[in-house]
Amino acid sequence: MNGTAGTETDVIVVGAGPTGLLLAGDLASAGLRVTVVERRPHGISNMTRAFGVHARTLELLDARSLADELVRTGAPVTRLRLFGRLTLDLSRLRSRFPFVLITPQYEVERLLERRATAAGVDFRYGTELRALRQDADAVIADVTAADGTDAALRARYLVGADGHRSAVRRELALPFPGRSVIRSIVLADVRLAEEPEELVTVGGTGDTFAFIAPFGDGWYRVMGWNRHRQVADSEPVGLDEVREIARLGLGSDFGMRDARWISRFHSDERQVPAYRTGRVFLAGDAAHVHSPAGGQGLNTGLQDAANLSWKLASVLRGEAHDPEALLDSYHSERHPVGATVLRSSGALIRLAMARGPLQRAARALGAGFLDTVRPAATKAMGQITGIGIAYGAGRGAHRLTGRRAPDLRLAEGRLYELLRRGEFVLVAPPGAAPQGPHTPVPGRVIRASWANRARHDTLLVRPDGYIAWATD
Numbered sequence: 001m002n003g004t005a006g007t008e009t010d011v012i013v014v015g016a017g018p019t020g021l022l023l024a025g026d027l028a029s030a031g032l033r034v035t036v037v038e039r040r041p042h043g044i045s046n047m048t049r050a051f052g053v054h055a056r057t058l059e060l061l062d063a064r065s066l067a068d069e070l071v072r073t074g075a076p077v078t079r080l081r082l083f084g085r086l087t088l089d090l091s092r093l094r095s096r097f098p099f100v101l102i103t104p105q106y107e108v109e110r111l112l113e114r115r116a117t118a119a120g121v122d123f124r125y126g127t128e129l130r131a132l133r134q135d136a137d138a139v140i141a142d143v144t145a146a147d148g149t150d151a152a153l154r155a156r157y158l159v160g161a162d163g164h165r166s167a168v169r170r171e172l173a174l175p176f177p178g179r180s181v182i183r184s185i186v187l188a189d190v191r192l193a194e195e196p197e198e199l200v201t202v203g204g205t206g207d208t209f210a211f212i213a214p215f216g217d218g219w220y221r222v223m224g225w226n227r228h229r230q231v232a233d234s235e236p237v238g239l240d241e242v243r244e245i246a247r248l249g250l251g252s253d254f255g256m257r258d259a260r261w262i263s264r265f266h267s268d269e270r271q272v273p274a275y276r277t278g279r280v281f282l283a284g285d286a287a288h289v290h291s292p293a294g295g296q297g298l299n300t301g302l303q304d305a306a307n308l309s310w311k312l313a314s315v316l317r318g319e320a321h322d323p324e325a326l327l328d329s330y331h332s333e334r335h336p337v338g339a340t341v342l343r344s345s346g347a348l349i350r351l352a353m354a355r356g357p358l359q360r361a362a363r364a365l366g367a368g369f370l371d372t373v374r375p376a377a378t379k380a381m382g383q384i385t386g387i388g389i390a391y392g393a394g395r396g397a398h399r400l401t402g403r404r405a406p407d408l409r410l411a412e413g414r415l416y417e418l419l420r421r422g423e424f425v426l427v428a429p430p431g432a433a434p435q436g437p438h439t440p441v442p443g444r445v446i447r448a449s450w451a452n453r454a455r456h457d458t459l460l461v462r463p464d465g466y467i468a469w470a471t472d
Contacts, residue, residue: 008033008154008155009033009034009035009122009153009154009155010027010032010033010034010155010156010157010316011024011027011032011033011034011035011155011156011157011158011159011312011316012034012035012036012037012139012141012153012155012157012158012159013027013034013035013036013037013158013159013161014036014037014038014129014141014158014159014160014161014162014166014167014168015036015037015038015160015161015162015163015166015284015286016036016038016040016109016113016123016125017109017161017162017163017284017285017301018050018105018108018109018112018284018298018301018302019161019283019284019285019301019302019304019305020036020038020159020161020162020283020284020305021036021109021112021113021115021116022060022064022112022302022305022306022309023159023161023283023305023308023309024036024116024121025064025112025115025116025119025121026064026305026306026309026310026313026422027309027312027313028116028119028120028121029115029119029422030309030310030313030317030422031317032312032313032316032317033122034116034120034121034122035121035122035124035153035155036116036121036122036123036124037124037127037128037129037141037143037153038123038124038125038126038127039126039127039128039129039162039167040125040126041125041126041146042123042125042126050104050105050108050295050297050298051102051103051104051105051213051215051221051295052100052101052102052213052295052298052299053070053074053100053101053103053108053298053299054100054101054295054296054299054384054385054386055090055093055095055097055098055099055100055385055386055387056095056299056303056385056386056387056389056404057298057299057302057303057386058070058071058095058096058097058101059095059096059097059404059407059416059465060302060303060306060464060465061111061302062096062097062407062416063416063419063420063465064115064420065420066111066112066115067097069111070101070103070107070108070111071097071101073103073107073216074101074102074103074104074107074215074216075101075102075103075199075213075214075215075216076097076099076100076101076102077090077099077100077101077102077199077200077213078090078091078098078099079091079198079199079200080100080200080202088380088381088384090381090385092378092381093381093385093387094387094406095385095387095406095407096407096416100295100385102200102213102214102215102216102221103215103216104189104215104221105298108298108302124143124145126145126146127143127144127145127146127151128143128144128167129141129142129143129162129167129168129171130142130143130144130150131171132158132168132171132172132280134158134278134279134280137156138154138155138156138279139154139155139156139157139158139279139280140152140153140154141153141154141155141158156279156316157279157280157281157312157316158279158280158281159280159281159282159283159308159312160172160280160281160282160283160286161282161283161284161286161301161305162286163284163285163286164268164270164285164286164289166282166285166286168280168282168286169272169282169286169287172277172280172282174272174273174274174277174282175272175273176270176271176272177270177271177273178268178269178270178271178289178342179268179269179270180266180267180268180269181267181268181269181290181291182225182266182267182291183230183231183266183267184225184226184229184230184231184232184233184235184264184266185223185224185225185264185265185266185267185292186222186223186224186225186237186241186242186245186262186263186264187221187222187223187261187262187263187264187265188221188222188237188239188242188256188259188261188262188263189215189219189220189221189222189259189260189261190219190220190222190239190242190256190257190258190259190260191218191219191220191256191257191258192212192220192254192255192256192257193254193255193256193257194252194254194255195254196212196250196254199213199214200212200213201213201250203249203250203251204249205248205249206227207226207227207228207248208224208225208226208227208245208248208249209224209225209249210222210223210224210225210245210246210248210249210250211223211224212246212250212254219260222242222246222256223292224242224245224246224249225245226241226244226245226248229241229245231264233264233265233266235264237262237263237264238262239256239257239259239262242256242259242262243256267289267290267291267292268289268290269289269290269291269342270288270289270290271287271288271289271335271338271339271342272286272287272288274331275287275330275331275334275335276327276328276330276331281308281327281330283301283304283305283308283334284300284301284302284304284305285297285301287304287334287338288300288338288339288341288342290341290342290345291345292345295384296341296344296345296384296386299386300337300338300341300386303334303337303386303389304334304338306464306465307330307333307334307464308330308334309463309464310422310462310463310464311326311327311329311330312327313422314326315327319444332392333391333392336392337389340383344383344384387404388404389404390402390403390404390466391466397469398469398470398471398472399470400459400467400470401467401468401469401470402466402467403466403467404465404466404467405459405461405465405466405467408427408450408459409450409451409452410427410448410449410450410451411430411448411449411450411451412448412449415427415448415461415465416465418446418448419461419463419465421446422463423444423445423446423463424444424445424446424460424461424462424463424468425445425446425448425460425461426445426446426447426448426458426459426460426461427448427449427450427458427459427460427461428447428448428449428450428458428459429449429450429453429455429456429458430449430450430453445460456472457470457471457472458470458471
C-alpha cells in the first residue's frame with residue numbers, strides 16, 4: 001500500500017459499461033456528485049459482443065439527446081426473419097425508431113461516456129473494488145488504483161454495474177442462481193465478399209445455428225454455434241471455424257475475410273434474487289445474464305439504469321414522499337422484467353437449437369402461428385424491443401398507469417424532447433390545473449398541453465418515460 005485517500009460523493013457507480021455510464025450521466029445531470037470506479041484502464045475497446053439497440057432503448061437515448069447521433073453510426077433493420085418462415089416486421093412498431101439498430105457497443109459507450117464526462121462525473125479508471133460495507137447513513141467502498149494507492153470512497157448509495165462477475169455482488173454475498181444454457185458460441189467481426197439477401201440473416205440445422213448482421217460500414221457481425229465443436233472458452237478460434245459454422249447454418253460463408261476480432265464464450269441464464277440490499281443496488285449483467293438471442297442484454301441493462309437513476313435522484317434531492325418505497329420499486333419493477341427476458345431469450349435459443357423431428361415441428365408450428373396471428377407477433381415484438389414492457393399498477397389504477405408513454409405530440413414539442421430535462425412531464429388540456437393521486441415537488445414538473453386540443457385527458461409521465469398516473 002502506497003497510501004490511503006478518502007472521497008465523499010453522493011453515488012458510487014462500479015462499472016463503466018453502458019449501464020453504469022447511463023446511470024452516472026443521469027445522476028450527474030441531476031446535480032449529484034458521482035464517482036465511477038472501473039477496473040479497466042481508460043480507453044473503450046472496439047471489440048465487443050453487444051451490437052443491437054432496440055426501439056425502447058433508442059427512445060430512452062432520445063430523452064438524453066443521443067439517439068439521432070447513434071443511429072448515424074449503424075444500420076437500421078426493420079425486418080427480422082427467424083427459423084426460415086417467421087418474419088417480425090419492426091416497421092409496424094409505434095415508435096420514432098421502428099427498427100433495431102445494428103451498431104457496436106463501443107459506439108453506445110462513446111456517447112454515454114461523453115455525456116457523463118460533460119456532466120461532471122469523476123471517473124476512476126484502472127481502479128478495483130476490494131471491499132464494501134454499509135451502515136444506516138452511507139456506503140464505504142475500499143478500492144485500489146493501478147499504482148497501488150488505496151482509497152476509501154464514501155457515498156450515500158452505491159450501484160454495482162460491473163458485469164456478470166460483479167465484485168459488488170460478491171461483496172454482498174448474494175447468490176446468482178442459474179446455469180449455463182449454451183457453450184462455445186463464436187463471435188467475429190468480418191468483411192464479406194458476397195452480400196446476404198437478408199439484411200439480418202439467421203439460420204440453423206439443430207446441430208448448428210448462425211447469425212450475420214451488418215454494422216453499416218462494410219463490417220459484419222457473425223455469431224455461430226456448432227453442437228459438434230463444444231470446447232472451453234479458452235480454446236483458440238479461427239476464421240476457418242467461423243466459416244464452417246456459417247456454411248452449415250446458412251448454406252454459405254459469403255466469402256468471409258479480414259476478421260478484426262474473433263472470440264469464443266458461453267452463455268448463462270442467471271438472476272440475482274434481490275436488486276437492492278440496503279444502500280447498494282445491482283443493475284445490468286451484475287443482476288441478470290441470459291442468452292444472446294434477441295439481443296436484449298445491453299438493452300435490459302440500459303433500461304435498468306433509466307429506471308433507477310431518477311429514483312435515486314429524487315431521494316437524494318429530498319423530493320420523494322416515501323424514499324424507501326420509491327427505492328424498493330426499482331426491484332419490484334425491474335426484477336420481473338429481467339425474469340421475463342431470461343425466459344424469452346432462453347426460449348429463442350432453445351428453438352434455434354431444436355434438433356429432433358418433434359422439436360423442429362413444434363418450432364415450425366410456433367413460427368407459423370406468430371407469422372399469421374398479428375396480435376401474437378405484436379406481443380413478441382413488444383417483448384423483444386422493449387416497447388411492450390409495462391410496470392404493474394395498483395388495484396383501481398388507470399389502465400395506462402405503468403405503461404410506456406409514446407412520443408406524444410404536444411404544443412411544446414415532442415414528449416421525449418421535454419424529457420431531456422430529466423423531470424416529470426404533466427400533460428393536460430390547455431388551461432387545466434389537474435391534480436392526480438401523486439404529484440411530485442411542483443418545481444420538478446414540466447407542464448405541457450396537447451397539440452390536439454380535442455384531447456381532455458391528463459397524463460403524468462415519469463422521467464423514464466412511463467406513465468405515473470392518468471385521468472380520462
